[in-house]
Amino acid sequence: GDAEAEARAIARDHILTKPPGSLGRLESIARWHARWRRGRPMTMERIDVIVFAGNHGVVAQGVSAWPSAVTAQMVGNFRNGGAAINQLSRVAGATLRVVEVAGLAPTSDFTTGPAMDETAFLAAVDLGYASVSPEADLLCLGEMGIGNTTVAATLSAGLFGGSGTEWAGRGAGIDDEGLARKARAIDAALSLHGGVASDPLEAARRLGGYELAAIMGATLAARRHGVPVLLDGFVCTAAAAPLARLAPDGLDHALLSHRSAEAGHTRLAVALGMEPLLDLGLRLGEASGAALAAPLVRAAVACHAGMATFDSAGVATGDDASAP
Amino acid sequence: GDAEAEARAIARDHILTKPPGSLGRLESIARWHARWRRGRPMTMERIDVIVFAGNHGVVAQGVSAWPSAVTAQMVGNFRNGGAAINQLSRVAGATLRVVEVAGLAPTSDFTTGPAMDETAFLAAVDLGYASVSPEADLLCLGEMGIGNTTVAATLSAGLFGGSGTEWAGRGAGIDDEGLARKARAIDAALSLHGGVASDPLEAARRLGGYELAAIMGATLAARRHGVPVLLDGFVCTAAAAPLARLAPDGLDHALLSHRSAEAGHTRLAVALGMEPLLDLGLRLGEASGAALAAPLVRAAVACHAGMATFDSAGVATGDDASAP
Numbered sequence: 001g002d003a004e005a006e007a008r009a010i011a012r013d014h015i016l017t018k019p020p021g022s023l024g025r026l027e028s029i030a031r032w033h034a035r036w037r038r039g040r041p042m043t044m045e046r047i048d049v050i051v052f053a054g055n056h057g058v059v060a061q062g063v064s065a066w067p068s069a070v071t072a073q074m075v076g077n078f079r080n081g082g083a084a085i086n087q088l089s090r091v092a093g094a095t096l097r098v099v100e101v102a103g104l105a106p107t108s109d110f111t112t113g114p115a116m117d118e119t120a121f122l123a124a125v126d127l128g129y130a131s132v133s134p135e136a137d138l139l140c141l142g143e144m145g146i147g148n149t150t151v152a153a154t155l156s157a158g159l160f161g162g163s164g165t166e167w168a169g170r171g172a173g174i175d176d177e178g179l180a181r182k183a184r185a186i187d188a189a190l191s192l193h194g195g196v197a198s199d200p201l202e203a204a205r206r207l208g209g210y211e212l213a214a215i216m217g218a219t220l221a222a223r224r225h226g227v228p229v230l231l232d233g234f235v236c237t238a239a240a241a242p243l244a245r246l247a248p249d250g251l252d253h254a255l256l257s258h259r260s261a262e263a264g265h266t267r268l269a270v271a272l273g274m275e276p277l278l279d280l281g282l283r284l285g286e287a288s289g290a291a292l293a294a295p296l297v298r299a300a301v302a303c304h305a306g307m308a309t310f311d312s313a314g315v316a317t318g319d320d321a322s323a324p
Numbered sequence: 325g326d327a328e329a330e331a332r333a334i335a336r337d338h339i340l341t342k343p344p345g346s347l348g349r350l351e352s353i354a355r356w357h358a359r360w361r362r363g364r365p366m367t368m369e370r371i372d373v374i375v376f377a378g379n380h381g382v383v384a385q386g387v388s389a390w391p392s393a394v395t396a397q398m399v400g401n402f403r404n405g406g407a408a409i410n411q412l413s414r415v416a417g418a419t420l421r422v423v424e425v426a427g428l429a430p431t432s433d434f435t436t437g438p439a440m441d442e443t444a445f446l447a448a449v450d451l452g453y454a455s456v457s458p459e460a461d462l463l464c465l466g467e468m469g470i471g472n473t474t475v476a477a478t479l480s481a482g483l484f485g486g487s488g489t490e491w492a493g494r495g496a497g498i499d500d501e502g503l504a505r506k507a508r509a510i511d512a513a514l515s516l517h518g519g520v521a522s523d524p525l526e527a528a529r530r531l532g533g534y535e536l537a538a539i540m541g542a543t544l545a546a547r548r549h550g551v552p553v554l555l556d557g558f559v560c561t562a563a564a565a566p567l568a569r570l571a572p573d574g575l576d577h578a579l580l581s582h583r584s585a586e587a588g589h590t591r592l593a594v595a596l597g598m599e600p601l602l603d604l605g606l607r608l609g610e611a612s613g614a615a616l617a618a619p620l621v622r623a624a625v626a627c628h629a630g631m632a633t634f635d636s637a638g639v640a641t642g643d644d645a646s647a648p
Contacts, residue, residue: 023408091626092623295415302415313400314400
């Protein structure tokens with residue numbers, strides 16, 4: 001990050017026509033954006049939303065209420081403008097792109113072996129990396145992939161510890177029996193791939209998935225290009241989490257857009273020390289929470305860049321208040 | 325509200341291409357909007373932001389860190405486009421109007437008598453009522469008035485009980501001594517006007533203020549015209565609160581846009597049984613929280629109106645998932 005750009009933003013914030021601190025988190029968002037956009041003009045001309053889609057071998061364990069075919073069907077829905085993320089991107093003034101990873105071929109079932117071999121894993125990371133434009137002022141990341149809350153739970157447990165029961169949630173609506181199968185599948189994977197916590201990239205390869213690897217690559221590219229990132233819910237956050245395990249500040253250029261209703265997300269947010277911007281009970285994925293939060297970043301930057309100063313507006317400051 | 329329009333919205337929500345419930349609070353916002361827009365087309369063409377400005381006699385008690393002259397200076401700042409609410413309205417795609425109530429003349433100091441006589445009170449309510457256009461799809465309400473967190477605290481205490489210490493916060497940044505003066509002023513007013521809780525309108529006249537009365541009038545007009553309302557922070561919520569005391573469902577057409585960092589707002593939200601949409605530590609007023617939350621309502625309505633159904637998109641439902 002650019003500490004000097006952040007310092008300039010802090011100095012400007014102090015002279016804007018408002019009581020100090022009164023814009024709350026919008027003030028820290030503006031500083032964050034200045035820091036990670038690396039001193040380029042504080043504008044919000046271009047917001048990119050990228051949804052990475054992938055399929056998962058672990059679906060064979062009966063961990064999802066939905067068939068894998070829905071992944072491709074929803075990609076079609078994205079392309080036709082019919083999904084939630086299409087509406088939310090439009091409201092946010094953002095451009096939506098959908099990227100199918102590995103041609104939507106499923107990973108291997110990680111209860112019986114690594115989800116990906118090294119070549120396929122790196123290709124997915126690379127595809128994500130190459131998807132990011134340095135021209136974006138903000139990047140919203142999200143995913144679509146039947147079965148991927150199981151993957152997110154497994155990867156989170158692999159990185160941060162804990163059991164299947166602790167990390168598994170109902171995803172897109174699994175019943176009690178399915179939830180139990182999900183927890184068992186997670187535990188089976190953890191037991192097969194034990195000890196990966198010390199090697200976050202190996203955890204991502206063995207316990208992750210194609211669209212998760214692509215999200216990690218995109219998050220890395222955004223850091224490199226100076227593009228601040230909004231992460232979506234549980235799956236997206238888990239996908240980026242290996243970067244925080246590789247370096248303590250590895251996700252400082254990203255904010256959690258929202259707290260998902262999916263059980264594991266709060267646990268993961270706490271493990272990462274990240275405070276979500278929104279808490280509205282969403283659990284859809286598709287970058288829906290990230291797109292929903294994008295106007296908050298736009299608002300923070302607009303206030304910072306557009307507000308008058310006390311001097312320019314002829315408004316008395318609190319310090320002038322000798323008499324009422 | 326229009327229960328039939330709400331029922332139609334619920335029925336449509338069930339067939340949209342997402343797992344049931346996965347859009348969380350956006351789903352209930354869409355239902356709420358359908359109910360209170362009374363079955364008119366679910367669009368979000370026009371969002372109105374109205375900021376009512378007024379001054380307060382109680383400022384003579386040294387309850388604010390800022391001089392009363394700042395109210396008019398900030399109105400000038402609004403008119404010149406330099407305030408936070410100008411930027412936030414633009415980001416929300418909303419039209420901002422600023423209404424000076426009672427020509428910015430101060431109310432009487434309510435520690436020594438009623439804040440307003442009946443004529444002046446009703447004129448302020450009336451001005452607020454007349455400010456609302458039936459054409460708006462959403463109305464964001466807010467205020468500007470040096471000293472008015474003291475007024476909001478006093479009115480809240482008058483309506484819901486509690487002491488000055490319990491309701492007083494630091495407003496735009498008062499120091500410890502000022503906070504103590506604020507609590508004493510509230511207690512003095514409560515003792516002078518004791519027993520107004522049973523008559524909410526009388527409480528609003530004696531313990532309120534011009535811009536608060538106008539906000540109450542505007543909230544009432546919105547109900548009458550079928551315009552859903554986003555209330556801003558502590559002052560705005562306190563201004564509308566008499567309507568909830570007059571009838572248990574009196575504020576059902578309004579949502580709390582955010583939880584203000586001002587101490588009394590959480591207490592007031594609990595007393596009203598309202599759950600804020602955002603919780604970002606704002607404490608600026610000016611309708612800033614309401615404008616910041618407006619895109620959430622826009623997003624909810626856009627998803628509801630724009631998403632494809634399972635049938636139209638050719639997406640399998642969870643019920644079809646006999647095999648993965």
